[in-house]
Amino acid sequence: MNSLSFGTGMPPALIFIIGALFIPLLRGRVKSAFMLLLPLAAFYVLLTVPEGMHWQFRLLHYDLTLGRVDRLSRVFGYIFTLISFISLIYALKVDDDLQYVSGLCYAGGALGVTFAGDLFTLYIFWEIMAVASTFLILARRTKAAQGAAFRYILVHMLGGLCLLAGIVLYVHRTGTIAFGHMALAGADTWLIFIGIAVNAAIPPLHPWLQDAYPEATVAGAVFLSAFTTKSAVYVMARTFAGTELLIWLGALMTVIPIFYAVVENDIRRVLAYSLINQVGFMMCGIGIGTQLAINGAVAHAFCHILYKALLFMAAGSVLQMTGKIRCTELGGLYKTMPLTCFFCIIGAASIAAFPFFSGFVSKSMIVSAAAYGHLAVVWLMLQFASAGIVPYVKVPYFAFFGHDSGIRAEEPPFNMLVAMGMAAFLCVLIGAFPQPLYHILPYPVDYAPYTVVHVVDKLQLLMFGLLAFCLLMLSGWYPAEMRSIHLDVDWFYRKGVRVLYRLIDQGLNRLNAVCDELFARKLPGLLAWIAKDGPALLIVLFASPFKAMSGAGEEEMDDYKRKIHATFDTLSIPIGLGAAAAALFVVLLVWVN
Amino acid sequence: MKRELKIFDNPDNVKRLLRVFYASLVVLVLLDFVIHKHAAFPWEGRFGFFATYGFVSCVALIFIAKGLRRLIRRDEDYYDRPEDS
Numbered sequence A: 001m002n003s004l005s006f007g008t009g010m011p012p013a014l015i016f017i018i019g020a021l022f023i024p025l026l027r028g029r030v031k032s033a034f035m036l037l038l039p040l041a042a043f044y045v046l047l048t049v050p051e052g053m054h055w056q057f058r059l060l061h062y063d064l065t066l067g068r069v070d071r072l073s074r075v076f077g078y079i080f081t082l083i084s085f086i087s088l089i090y091a092l093k094v095d096d097d098l099q100y101v102s103g104l105c106y107a108g109g110a111l112g113v114t115f116a117g118d119l120f121t122l123y124i125f126w127e128i129m130a131v132a133s134t135f136l137i138l139a140r141r142t143k144a145a146q147g148a149a150f151r152y153i154l155v156h157m158l159g160g161l162c163l164l165a166g167i168v169l170y171v172h173r174t175g176t177i178a179f180g181h182m183a184l185a186g187a188d189t190w191l192i193f194i195g196i197a198v199n200a201a202i203p204p205l206h207p208w209l210q211d212a213y214p215e216a217t218v219a220g221a222v223f224l225s226a227f228t229t230k231s232a233v234y235v236m237a238r239t240f241a242g243t244e245l246l247i248w249l250g251a252l253m254t255v256i257p258i259f260y261a262v263v264e265n266d267i268r269r270v271l272a273y274s275l276i277n278q279v280g281f282m283m284c285g286i287g288i289g290t291q292l293a294i295n296g297a298v299a300h301a302f303c304h305i306l307y308k309a310l311l312f313m314a315a316g317s318v319l320q321m322t323g324k325i326r327c328t329e330l331g332g333l334y335k336t337m338p339l340t341c342f343f344c345i346i347g348a349a350s351i352a353a354f355p356f357f358s359g360f361v362s363k364s365m366i367v368s369a370a371a372y373g374h375l376a377v378v379w380l381m382l383q384f385a386s387a388g389i390v391p392y393v394k395v396p397y398f399a400f401f402g403h404d405s406g407i408r409a410e411e412p413p414f415n416m417l418v419a420m421g422m423a424a425f426l427c428v429l430i431g432a433f434p435q436p437l438y439h440i441l442p443y444p445v446d447y448a449p450y451t452v453v454h455v456v457d458k459l460q461l462l463m464f465g466l467l468a469f470c471l472l473m474l475s476g477w478y479p480a481e482m483r484s485i486h487l488d489v490d491w492f493y494r495k496g497v498r499v500l501y502r503l504i505d506q507g508l509n510r511l512n513a514v515c516d517e518l519f520a521r522k523l524p525g526l527l528a529w530i531a532k533d534g535p536a537l538l539i540v541l542f543a544s545p546f547k548a549m550s551g552a553g554e555e556e557m558d559d560y561k562r563k564i565h566a567t568f569d570t571l572s573i574p575i576g577l578g579a580a581a582a583a584l585f586v587v588l589l590v591w592v593n
Numbered sequence B: 001m002k003r004e005l006k007i008f009d010n011p012d013n014v015k016r017l018l019r020v021f022y023a024s025l026v027v028l029v030l031l032d033f034v035i036h037k038h039a040a041f042p043w044e045g046r047f048g049f050f051a052t053y054g055f056v057s058c059v060a061l062i063f064i065a066k067g068l069r070r071l072i073r074r075d076e077d078y079y080d081r082p083e084d085s
Helices: A012-025 A028-048 A071-090 A097-115 A119-138 A143-174 A186-200 A207-215 A218-239 A244-263 A267-288 A291-322 A338-351 A358-372 A376-387 A390-400 A414-432 A435-439 A452-475 A496-549 A554-569 A575-592 B011-034 B049-072
Strands: A052-059 A062-069
Touching (some): A012 A028, A012 A071, A071 A218, A071 A291, A119 A218, A143 A207, A218 A291, A244 A267, A244 A390, A244 B049, A267 A358, A267 A376, A358 A376, A358 A414, A358 A452, A376 A452, A452 B049, A496 A575, B011 B049
């Protein structure tokens, strides 16, 4: 227990993170081969390691566990290593070690979160993910990317702090660092929930995703689309399965982003919004919490990682080959990029959950779980989000068809096509033969997606959604794409903060100025004046009536007053006069009292 | 490789595609007559429920989004502009 035992192989997370450190030392084909070996090695460890607690060590009276292997963590481990492999193939031509190192550390962080057996280990890998992923945005090396990365890391640090505070309170209350099921009650569990919700992009904590992902590098966005939200799905399934709040948050999460996706112009931002929408299905499933629903959420995470990565790879190929990513600037690319177009359509069909594509076999489980639970409103919301097919159709439509932009870009390099081909193949394979996927889910699966009724219902829903899109497009009712951005919750920390800043500037700084004027300038002057001229004035005030009684003329009076002032200015006060003034004060005091 | 696909440059091809699409829709709706449904919710069994719901949802989505855009649309440099807006 006191030492890290590698008897069962090295923890997958460490394979990635330690492996990443060697990247800058290697060159050319050796580097490519070494990188591709890392996910394969991790996958091999996952295949061979038995269920149970592995890689435990003791730190400051706590037993930390790097390898809790059970059915839930293993399936996430499989997909994370698989998508790392595909993403790395996609990225092979990238000449930038920063992206490789941060991408591998990021994937390692996600695997660390997945196999963490305690809350401390979870937190450490959680933060590794946040930091490493930021560099995938920074690596774009544009001003917009810098700003987005800065906001991204701030939001994630805030989320991480929430999680940490929650963990500290939780450990303090329960005395255990066990990372297991929790009930949403009390400040500690709420803070943990919020911390996870930030990474899961649950509205209104979602805007970092649509802000940052479209600014990332071509390959970076593929990595980003896979790990942060899905590791949060895993942690949510582990801790808050069956939490009713999640049903509603999830259902809202499926609906809200698609409105944005309809009007959004940047293709990768459209994908970011539909990513949030898909994670909504998973959150809803986790909230329902039945075996079917959890299986559905996990299966959907598995399929989603593949088709979302595929869509980001296709969009990245378009960006790389044309230098453009806005719907308004693209169109007609099918003419010279037919393969990319084909893969993109497979990704779109999968995310739209057409029968015989991967999304169908996983999304159906969640929707059916809502039906079995008689959650009518939730069911209608999920079906609305499924029928709202526009965000999925518009990506291939505006990039590859639509109006001809005149751009005649070539297909991306071979390695990128291979990566897309692999992901597309898996999307179709899982869609056609879901049993192997069902076999590795956390609970035994007794679910048949391919009944005639189900297939016809789903096809009606999707095809008539498509009909609506076609008719509105042909009639010109469809809102034309525009060069614009759209306000989201990030307004509050991008513009709202400026209002706050102005409030602070106008409010507090004005208060500051008033205080400065009053206490630093006016008051000392007043005090100095009182100290200097006060006694003389007092003397004049009390003495001049007597002088006047003695029959002095006006001129003599002025002269007298001037003399008194002069005496006080030069401090040459006759002792008698001072004594008289003092006596006068005493009399005055007694009289006042 | 300067091969170019031009299949959709010909409006007839687009028309043909749309015709196949419309035909498949008709088939899908007609299938409702022959399939016996045992559904979790009463409305699921109604004739053409999914077709109607799919169509109405998508139209609602597009029009609400169109309306929403009036509220949330800003120029692309909205966040980059210096303090004045």
